[in-house]
Amino acid sequence: MTDGPIRSRSATEEASGSRRDRTRPPAPEPLPHPVADNHCHLDISDGDDWFSTEEAIAAAAEVGVTRIVQIGCDLPGARWAVEAAERHDALVAGVALHPNEAPGLAEAGELDAAIDEIERLATSSDRVRVVGETGLDHFRTGLEGRDAQVASFRRHIDLAKRLDKVLMIHDRDAHDEVLRVIDEEGPPDRWVMHCFSGDATVARACLDRGAHLSFAGTVTFKNAGALRGALRVTPWDRILVETDAPFLTPMPYRGRPNASYLVPLTMRAMAEVRGDDLGGLCAAVDATTTAVFGAW
Structure with missing residues (x-):
């Protein structure tokens, strides 16, 4: 295993971001209480001169982000996540097949075998706490691939329930369909809506079903008023924070590469939106992280 990131951004992401500033944003002021980044992709780099795994962990710890959930989204990434943890x-x-991986695997006749490998990885170490990210993506996958996404999603829900793991859900432009599948399959005891993107109505629907909602740098974006409304209706004991790094960098550095050390920017924005004391909100998020994922 290498300590540094092993994969660059996809060709599409590279092309769309080829002219943007890729310098590291400065470190923010440390948080008054530690929190965890509950969704990060350390195996995906953002430029040639980016953090190694050890550098990313150290930079995060310096600002009070002391724990990280590393998410693997395909078989190479899932194997790397286990080794890194x-x-x-x-x-x-966390180990899973991202919903956008499912259609290609299904077309090649490899989806079932790939999910079997995810199950093996999920049971290979007590450091694996999450089945995810799985779910549905109606933005990047068209109608022709959605049956495969649903089939993969159902298999991952079953894995999380049988293995007593946290289910981490990717939901992009698919709120109603995600909740339909959850209702049909029945959710596990612990499940997280990663990078929550709905409004207050969707938030309440998820909360009523027992979900925890994880907020990323998107909550700081100017056009995210509906998302901030969702944050306001979410109880303290259901809130998590994440980066989805190297993506979704919070303001004022939107478009530059993201990493766990930038979580304080999101936490401060969240506290301001809710009118909460920052230290109190950090302590609540930290306790909720342990309740959901366990201690580490």
Whole structure:
């Protein structure tokens, strides 16, 4: 295993971001209480001169982000996540097939075998706490691939329930369909809406079903008024924070590469939106992270 990121952004992402500023944003002021980044992709780099895994962990710890959930989205990434979590005490792992991986695997006749491998990885170490990210994506996958996404999603829900893992859900432009599948399958005891993107109505629908809502840098974006409304109606004990790094960098550095050390920008914005004391909100998010994922 290498300590540094092993994969660059996809060709599409590279092309769309080829002219943007890729310098590291400065470190923000440390938080008054530690929190965890509950969704990060350390195996995906953002430029040639980016953090190694050890550098990313150290930079995060310096500002009070002491724990990270490393998410693997395909078989290479899932294997890397397990290895990284076993090597670094600050990490635990999530393993799954991203919904946008499912159509290609299904077309090749490889989806079932790939999910079997995800199950093997999920049971290979007590450092694996999450089945995810799985779910549905109606933005990047057209109608022809959605049956495969649903089939994969159902299999991952079953894995999370049978293995007593946290289910981490990717939902892009698919709120109603995600909730329909959850209702049909029945949710596991612990499940998280990663990078929550709905409004207050969707938030209440998820909360009523027992979900935790994880907020990313998107909550700081100027056009995210509906998302901030969702944050306001979410109880303290259901809120998580994440980066989805290297993506979704919070303001004022939107478009530049993201990493766990920038979580304080999101936390401060969240506290301001809710009118909460920052230290109190951090302590609540930290306690909720342990309740959902366990100690590490």
